Amino acid sequence: MAKKLSLNTQILIGCAAGIAGGLFLQTQGATPAVENSLYGARMVGNLFLDLLRMVLVPLVFSSIVVGVANLRAHDQMHRVWTTTLVFFFATMGIAIVIGFGAAHIFRPGDGLQLEMFAEATRDFQARQMPLPEYIAQFLRGLFQNPFKALAQGEILAIVVIALILGIALVVGGERYRNIRTLIQELQELCLLIVGWIMRLAPLGLAALLLQLVASQQGALLRSLGHFIVVVTGTTLFHGLIVLPAILWLFTRMLPLHFFKGAREALVTAFVTSSSAATLPVTLRCTEQHLHVRKDIANFVVPLGATVNMDGTALYEAAAALFVARLAGIELDLAHQAIIFFVAMLGAIGAPGIPSVGMLSMVLVLESVGLPTAAIAILLPIDRILDTTRTMVNVEGDMIGALIVQKLADKPAA
Secondary structure (H helix, E strand, O other): OOOOOOHHHHHHHHHHHHHHHHHHHHOOOOOHHHHHHHHHHHHHHHHHHHHHHHHHHHHHHHHHHHHHHHHHHHOOOHHHHHHHHHHHHHHHHHHHHHHHHHHHHHOOOOOOOOHHHHHHHHHHHHOOOOHHHHHHHHHHHHOOOHHHHHHHOOHHHHHHHHHHHHHHHHHHHHHHHHHHHHHHHHHHHHHHHHHHHHOOHHHHHHHHHHHHHHOOOOHHHHHHHHHHHHHHHHHHHHHHHHHHHHHHHHHOOOHHHHHHHHHHHHHHHHHHOOHHHHHHHHHHHHHHHOOOOHHHHHHHHHHHHHHOOHHHHHHHHHHHHHHHHHOOOOOOHHHHHHHHHHHHHOOOOOOOOOOHHHHHHHHHHHHOOOOHHHHHHHHHHHHHHHHHHHHHHHHHHHHHHHHHHHHHOOOOO
C-alpha cells in the first residue's frame, strides 16, 4: 500500500502546480478560456480564505483566554511567573522592532505593486484619516460590546476582551473552572476544524498562486528571494547576537557554553518546525545540560512553547511591511503600533504547531486592513522560514529559564 503524502508535501505540490499553471496562462494571452480559468481559481482561492476567516475569531479568542488563564496554576510562584512574562514580552518586543527595522532598511517588495491587491489598496486608502482622529477611533475600538466585536470580527477588540477575561479567570481561581474548561474545549474544537481546513490548503494555495503568477512576471520571485534572505538573516541575528547578549548580561553565561547545552533542542526545533513537538527535548536540555531547577524549567519552558515566540513575532512584523509594499501601501507609525500589539498578543496561547502560524499571520494582516490573500505568497516559503524561527523560539524559552532562575534566586530587596 502506497504511503500517504504528508500535508507539507501536498502543499508544496499544490504550490508548484499553481505556479506552473500561472506561467502557462501567461503565455496564452487574454482568451475566454484564460478568463474562465482565472475566475475558477479566484472562486476556489476565496473559499479557502473565507474558511480561514471563519475559524479565526473563535480560535484567537479562546487561545488568548486559555493562554492567560493557564497562569492560574502557578499563582504560588508570583516572582517566577512575573519575571517570566516580563522576559517573554520584552524579548518579543525587541524581536518585532528588529523585524520592522530590517524591513525598513532592506525594503523587500519595494517598487513591486501587485494588481491582485488593488481592491485592498483602494479600501485601505479610503479609510485614511488625520492622526489625532485615527488615535481616537483606535482607542474607542479597543473596548466594545463583546458580542458585537465577536460578530463583526473586530480583531483588536476581541484581543482586549480575551485578555481581560483571561485575567479575570486567573483572579477568580477555581470558582470559574467550568468556564475555563469550556473555553479550552472551544480552542481544541477550533484546532480540529483548522486541521480540516488545512486539508484544502494544497488546492486553495494552488488556486491563489495560479491567479497571482498569471498576472505577474519574475519580479515577484526576486522579491520573495530578497524577503527570505532578509527575514532569515534578521532571525539569526536575533538568535545568535541579541538573545545570547541578554543571557550574558543577566547570568554571565558564555554563549558558547549555552549553545553546547542547548544544541540537541535547537536541532530538533529546526527539523520539526514545532516548539510543541520539541518540548520534551527542550526540557531535558534545560534541566540536565543547562542545570535549571526542575520547578522553574517545568513552568518557564512549557509556558514559553505557547507564549514566547520571538522568531514568529519578528517574521510577522517584517511580513506585514512586505505585504503592504506589494499592495502599494506605506504603513504609518500608528498602523505599525497596531501590528506590534497584535503580533505580540496573538502569540499568547497559540499552539506551537506549524499550520496555526498561518492563522496568526492572517490575524496580523486583518488587524490593519492588509489583503489576507497574501498568504498565497507567504505560505509556500513559510516552511523554509519556519525552521529558523522555531529554533529561535525554543532558544528564547531556554534562555528565559536561565534568566528567571538567576533573578528568582536573588534575595528580595
